[in-house]
Amino acid sequence: MRLKSLIAGGILAAMASTAALPVFAEDSVYVPLFSYRTGPFAGSGIPIANGMSDYLTMLNERDGGINGVRIAIEECETGYDTQKGVECYEQVKAKNPLVISPYSTGITLQVIPKAGVDKIPVLSMAYGLSAAAVGNVFPWVFNPPATYWDGASAIVADIARREGGLESLKGKKIGYIYLDAGYGKEAIPLLEDFSRQYGFELTLYPVPGKEMQNQSSQWLNVRRDRPDYMIMWGWGAMNPTAVKEAVKIRYPMDKFYGVWWSGGNDDAAAGGEDAKGYRTLNFHGVGSDYPVIQDIKKYVVDAGKSQVDPAKFADNLYNRGVYNSMLIAEGIRRAQELTGKKVIDATDMRVGLENLNVDEARLKEMGMEGFAGTLKLSCADHSGHHQVYVVEWDGKDWQKSGDWFSPMTEVVRPMLEKAAEEYKAANAPWPERTEPCLSN
Amino acid sequence: MFYREAGQFKTSYAADQQVFPILQDRIGVAVILGVAIFVVPFVANDFFLSAIAIPFLILALATIGLNVLTGYAGQLSLGTGGFMGVGAYACYKLTTIFPDVPIVVHVLLSGFAAAGIGMIFGLPSLRIKGLYLAVTTLAAQFFLEWCFIRIPWLYNYNASGAIEVPGRDLFGTMVTGASAGSVPRYFTVLAIVILLTVLVKNLLRGRIGRQWMMIRDMDIAAELMGVRPLYAKLSAFAVSSYLCGVAGAMFVFFYLGAAEPSAFSITLSFQVLFMAILGGLGSLVGCFFGAAFIWALPIILRAGPPLIGIPIAAETAFHITSMIVGALIVAFLILEPHGLARLWQIGKEKLRVWPFPYA
Numbered sequence: 020m021r022l023k024s025l026i027a028g029g030i031l032a033a034m035a036s037t038a039a040l041p042v043f044a045e046d047s048v049y050v051p052l053f054s055y056r057t058g059p060f061a062g063s064g065i066p067i068a069n070g071m072s073d074y075l076t077m078l079n080e081r082d083g084g085i086n087g088v089r090i091a092i093e094e095c096e097t098g099y100d101t102q103k104g105v106e107c108y109e110q111v112k113a114k115n116p117l118v119i120s121p122y123s124t125g126i127t128l129q130v131i132p133k134a135g136v137d138k139i140p141v142l143s144m145a146y147g148l149s150a151a152a153v154g155n156v157f158p159w160v161f162n163p164p165a166t167y168w169d170g171a172s173a174i175v176a177d178i179a180r181r182e183g184g185l186e187s188l189k190g191k192k193i194g195y196i197y198l199d200a201g202y203g204k205e206a207i208p209l210l211e212d213f214s215r216q217y218g219f220e221l222t223l224y225p226v227p228g229k230e231m232q233n234q235s236s237q238w239l240n241v242r243r244d245r246p247d248y249m250i251m252w253g254w255g256a257m258n259p260t261a262v263k264e265a266v267k268i269r270y271p272m273d274k275f276y277g278v279w280w281s282g283g284n285d286d287a288a289a290g291g292e293d294a295k296g297y298r299t300l301n302f303h304g305v306g307s308d309y310p311v312i313q314d315i316k317k318y319v320v321d322a323g324k325s326q327v328d329p330a331k332f333a334d335n336l337y338n339r340g341v342y343n344s345m346l347i348a349e350g351i352r353r354a355q356e357l358t359g360k361k362v363i364d365a366t367d368m369r370v371g372l373e374n375l376n377v378d379e380a381r382l383k384e385m386g387m388e389g390f391a392g393t394l395k396l397s398c399a400d401h402s403g404h405h406q407v408y409v410v411e412w413d414g415k416d417w418q419k420s421g422d423w424f425s426p427m428t429e430v431v432r433p434m435l436e437k438a439a440e441e442y443k444a445a446n447a448p449w450p451e452r453t454e455p456c457l458s459n
Numbered sequence: 460m461f462y463r464e465a466g467q468f469k470t471s472y473a474a475d476q477q478v479f480p481i482l483q484d485r486i487g488v489a490v491i492l493g494v495a496i497f498v499v500p501f502v503a504n505d506f507f508l509s510a511i512a513i514p515f516l517i518l519a520l521a522t523i524g525l526n527v528l529t530g531y532a533g534q535l536s537l538g539t540g541g542f543m544g545v546g547a548y549a550c551y552k553l554t555t556i557f558p559d560v561p562i563v564v565h566v567l568l569s570g571f572a573a574a575g576i577g578m579i580f581g582l583p584s585l586r587i588k589g590l591y592l593a594v595t596t597l598a599a600q601f602f603l604e605w606c607f608i609r610i611p612w613l614y615n616y617n618a619s620g621a622i623e624v625p626g627r628d629l630f631g632t633m634v635t636g637a638s639a640g641s642v643p644r645y646f647t648v649l650a651i652v653i654l655l656t657v658l659v660k661n662l663l664r665g666r667i668g669r670q671w672m673m674i675r676d677m678d679i680a681a682e683l684m685g686v687r688p689l690y691a692k693l694s695a696f697a698v699s700s701y702l703c704g705v706a707g708a709m710f711v712f713f714y715l716g717a718a719e720p721s722a723f724s725i726t727l728s729f730q731v732l733f734m735a736i737l738g739g740l741g742s743l744v745g746c747f748f749g750a751a752f753i754w755a756l757p758i759i760l761r762a763g764p765p766l767i768g769i770p771i772a773a774e775t776a777f778h779i780t781s782m783i784v785g786a787l788i789v790a791f792l793i794l795e796p797h798g799l800a801r802l803w804q805i806g807k808e809k810l811r812v813w814p815f816p817y818a
Contacts, residue, residue, distance in 0.1 A: 056774035094773035101719055106758075109510040128621055129717045132637035148619070199608055201619040201719055208618045227608065228721055326772070438618070445615070446625055450638075 046362060047089040050075065050347060051111040053122045058098035059231060060255030063283050063336060067122065068094065069327040070340020073319045074311075078348055080318040085351050088361050099255065101125040108133065117368040118142050118347055124202035127160075134159040135450060140369040142350070144343045145170070145279060145302065149205060150438035152402030154373065157439065158454045161372050163346060164302050164394050164405030168435060169426035170278045171206040171250070173300055173407050175213055176427055177276070178248050189218035194246035196237060196253070196261060199225040203252045206278070209434060210250075216430075222246060231257040238264040251277045259289030262297060272296035272412075279407070284334040287412040297412040298420065302405055303342040303391045305417045307333035310386030315341065335410070335417055342391060349377055357457065370457055373398055392423060398456035404428040462811040478660055495649060500642045508641035509714075511755060516645075516652045517709045519750035522734040523659055523743060524702030529732075530740035531663060532695035533675030534584050538577075538596035539703050539731040541603030544723030545573040546704025547711040548613045551622040555615055562627040562635055563647060566712065570704040576603070577700020584692045588678075600728055607720035623717040635712045644713045651709065655702060660743055662698065671695050672741075703731075737791060739800025748799035756784055 052075075054068035055061060075090050084090055095107035104126030108119065119134065120142045121127045127147035134141045141160045143151065149166035151157040165173075178193070179185045195210055197203030207223070214221040222244055224237040234257075241249065249270060253261050258281045265275055273296035277286075282299030290297065307313065312333050319325045320332055331337065354363045354371025363371070375396040382388050394403045404426055411420040443449040462483050469475040479485045499512060525539050549572035553565040580599040584592050607613060614622050626636025633639040634647045662668050670691040673681035682688055711718045730753060738749020760780045764771050771779070795801055809816075 054773060057777050096773035096777040098777065100721075102715065102722055105715055106510050109506050113504060113506045124619075125621070125719050125721075128619055128623070128719075129715065132623070132716060134637075136637045199620075200721065201621050204618060204620045229724075445617070446623060446636075448626055 046087065047084070047091045048117050048351060048362060049091045049093070049111075049114055050118065051107070051114075051116045052092060052094050052120060053097050053104060053107055053126065054094045055097050055099045055122070057096060058100065058255075059228070060099040062285055063255050063258070063280070064099065064122075066283065066327075066331060066334055066336035067340040067343070069325060070337040070342075071120070071122075071344045072340075073315050073325050073327065073337075074341045074344035075348065076324055077315045077318045080322070080324070081314060085348055086355055086361060088351075088355075090348075090351075097121075097123065097126060099123050099125075101129055105129055112137060112139065115365065117363065117365055118350065118372070120144070120343060120347065121147070122343075124148075124205060125200060128201050131157065131160055132446065138369075139365045140350075140372055142343075142346060142372065144339075144346060146202070148442070149209075150435050150442050152400060152404070152435050153439035154396075154398050154401040155452050156443055156449070157401065158373075158398075158452045159369060161396065161401045163375070163396060163401070163403045164392070165407060165426060166402050166404070166431070166435065167205045167252075167278070168209040168431045169402070169404050169428065170300055170407070171209050172213070172427035172431050173424070174250050174276045174278070175210075175217070176424065177298075177409055177421075179217075185217050191219040191248070192222065192244065192246040193219050194222045194224060194241055194244065194249045196224040196226060196234075196241070196249060196251050198231070198253055198255075198257050199227045202254060202280075206252055208438070209431070212434065226253070226257055226261075231255065232260050234260050234264050238268050238270075241265075241270065242268045247274065249275045251275065251281045253277065253281045253286075258283060258286035262287055262290040262294050265297075266290040266293040273298065276300075276409075279339070282410060282417065283336045284331070284417070287417070290412075292414040294412050295414045298409050299417075300407045301335070301410045301417070302407045303338055304387075304389060305335050305338060305410060305419070309388075309390045311341070311345075311390065312338070314386060338390075345377075345385065345387065345391075346372075346375070346394075349375055349381075369454070372396065373401070374457060404431070461813060462807050464811075476664075478657075478664070492653070496646075500645055505641050508645050511758060513641070513645055513648050514710070514714050515750050515754050516648045517706050517714055518731065518734060518754055519747045520652050520655060520709070521703050521706035521731045522738060522746040522750050523656065524699045524706060525731050525735045526738075526740065526743070526746050527659065527663075527671070527702065528695050528699035529735060530742065531668060531675060532671035532692065532699075533678075534581070534692060534695060535589060535593040536596040536699070537593050537725070537728050537732065538580060538599035538603070540723045540725060540727035541600040542573045542577050542700045542703040543707025543710060543727065543731075544603055544607055544720070545576045545700075546570055546707035547718060547723065548607060548622065549573065549704065550708035550712060551615075551624070552613065554625065554627060558625070558627075561629055562712065563629060563651065566651065566705060566708045569708045570701040573704020573707065574697040574701040577696045577703070578693050581693055581696025581700075584696065585689060597725075600725055604720055604724060607723065621717050621719045622711065624712050624715075635716075637716065639713075648709055648713050651705065655705065656743065659698070659702065663743070667691075667694060675741075733788060737788060737798050739798030742798070742800035744803060745798050745800030748803065752799060753784075756780075756787070760784075 052071050055064035056068055072092055075092050079089055097104040097107050108130050118140045121130055124146050127143045130141055143162045145165050147162050149168040151160035151162050152166050179188055210221050226234055226237055251261055272294055275297050277299035279300045287294050287297050350368055350372040353374055354367040357370055358367045373396055377394040379393060392406050394405055396403050406423040406425050408423045409420045410417040464481055467482055521543055528534050528536050546569045550565050550569035583595045614620060624635050626633055626638055632643045634643045670686045673686050674691045678688060734749035734753045737752055739745030757780045760783055761776045
């Protein structure tokens with residue numbers, strides 16, 4: 020009997036839950052954050068989720084939102100699972116989100132075709148489909164400040180700099196160890212192209228998602244092949260394992276590069292002192308010496324409104340979450356400026372993101388001077404191909420190594436355009452861009 | 460009272476052999492179909508259709524597929540996710556090679572690819588049974604998943620390694636791809652699920668289904684009575700994989716919209732197995748109960764607390780959901796090992812004598 024009433028209750032609850040959706044205040048905008056604080060990728064997921072939500076919370080606490088419009092923040096737990104991500108997408112779609120920040124390449128790939136139809140902008144900060152940088156083909160997708168292909172080209176550029184020019188890459192051996200999923204595969208076409216162009220040999224070491232914590236066979240191969248440089252496209256539990264294994268086979272750590280997603284503090288710390296020299300790309304500041312981070316500390320962390328572990332406050336990935344939310348907030352602000360509306364909708368948000376212009380003055384105003392480079396997006400360019408820099412692990416923390424430098428944009432951009440055309444052809448009929456280009 | 464059969468006489472063989480011999484069942488099924496066809500698509504919102512109704516129907520079909528094999532033919536399988544994947548990848552290949560053929564035809568054809576693979580992996584069932592067979596199907600699961608990752612031809616050498624569903628229309632309405640609305644997708648899925656459920660129901664009532672059940676109940680006795688295990692077991696594998704393949708194709712084409720190989724991981728196999736066990740092995744209606752229970756419960760648990768004013772963080776809800784679903788499955792199997800279908804049966808028997816608890 021009890022079981023039956025339980026089932027009946029469940030059915031009632033189901034009906035109620037689909038009928039009633041939370042109502043947000045009139046002068047607020049709804050920003051869902053896809054996060055994963057659970058699952059095998061939680062190690063990288065938690066700091067970013069904290070950074071993302073803390074920055075927006077700080078804006079609400081300090082300024083009462085953006086120009087008086089509060090941000091209604093809601094997390095949707097995806098567990099880095101594409102299926103759950105699609106579910107989250109459907110769930111938040113009903114509540115008129117301003118922007119979707121899928122925070123997973125797999126989920127991004129799934130929502131890209133939907134976004135244009137549902138008219139919801141997708142912000143995939145430095146992840147997702149590289150070709151989405153071509154705004155004329157993907158008007159609803161944004162991947163600032165740099166694409167994966169920019170990242171891969173930046174690593175190759177840095178290697179070339181150390182070797183004395185791109186010509187010296189000839190005959191070198193570069194290993195690529197990657198998470199065997201959409202995310203890790205994203206950079207392969209570019210690296211293959213580069214290896215033909217510059218004459219280096221590329222060896223691939225895929226790490227299946229299930230085997231992330233057991234990479235001994237891949238590293239055995241690395242030991243056998245002795246590549247001159249290693250590039251890693253890892254995420255979650257894969258990163259600390261790779262760093263540990265690299266230390267174990269005594270791979271020269273200063274020749275081991277990670278993309279920006281392989282640069283969590285916990286990732287490198289797994290190798291301890293021996294991981295000294297491990298390098299990853301970065302596009303924002305590390306540590307808490309920035310006014311904006313201090314504000315977050317004051318208004319959010321010290322006020323007990325954050326989930327962050329104080330010891331991990333302002334670490335590399337946390338700051339990346341802050342950067343991600345800054346892009347969202349600046350998109351909203353820009354949209355308000357351009358439309359004159361206070362409470363904007365998703366179509367306005369798209370225009371805002373497309374005309375995003377974070378210059379030095381604005382960075383200073385936000386307390387982000389030196390935290391990030393300037394960023395300007397346009398209708399054709401949804402990525403910005405931002406400059407990056409290399410950070411090096413000193414055994415305890417990340418240290419900036421060398422200056423900001425540009426990815427090989429002039430080589431990458433035509434390849435992106437070509438890839439966008441290919442995507443368009445493979446997904447025919449792909450809708451032509453109808454959104455007018457607002458120039459200012 | 461509600462289920463009293465007094466006065467319902469059968470005067471012909473046809474009347475005796477119909478699918479639903481009881482009038483109340485016929486009315487009930489008609490009402491459910493009526494609601495599913497005429498009410499749900501017009502009343503429900505986008506979220507209900509896309510995130511609950513469509514995956515529920517698809518998973519119910521996959522559960523029927525597994526139930527044919529495990530519930531009716533007694534062959535334990537853990538390879539459901541892999542077979543669903545075969546269907547999905549086959550459908551993707553078919554529709555990219557023959558873009559002009561209606562997508563529903565491809566979906567139905569892709570099941571045959573899964574059936575073929577299923578039969579190959581069903582061959583060991585002639586020699587081994589029970590847990591040992593479960594392990595060989597588990598091998599199928601891993602092998603197939605490996606294929607989805609490692610054979611680039613399957614995903615058309617796509618850089619991301621995922622299959623992306625192109626837009627296809629049916630009678631001028633988009634049913635797949637991003638521009639397809641939830642209502643056309645719902646109708647397509649519903650039509651396929653109804654069609655295949657009716658087919659399976661009739662298959663189960665007939666010679667083939669009875670052979671499966673004989674094999675399940677006692678294979679040696681069945682063999683002595685003239686059932687050929689080779690045909691019975693392999694046909695069960697074929698039909699089961701066919702249904703799983705169709706479900707997998709629909710899962711990608713009408714629900715996910717794009718899929719990475721991880722979408723067909725062992726997790727999906729387990730999910731479908733839970734649905735089959737919880738719904739009730741050897742029962743068609745149980746498949747629908749099980750799918751509804753396992754699919755909808757986490758969504759309800761996640762959406763429920765905030766509705767009644769208990770704010771919980773997204774990941775807390777996630778942890779709680781895992782715990783509650785796990786606990787409920789254990790509790791359920793202790794209280795009613797025959798699943799939800801058995802509960803429904805008990806309910807029916809009680810309704811028959813209602814309002815008197817005895818008789």
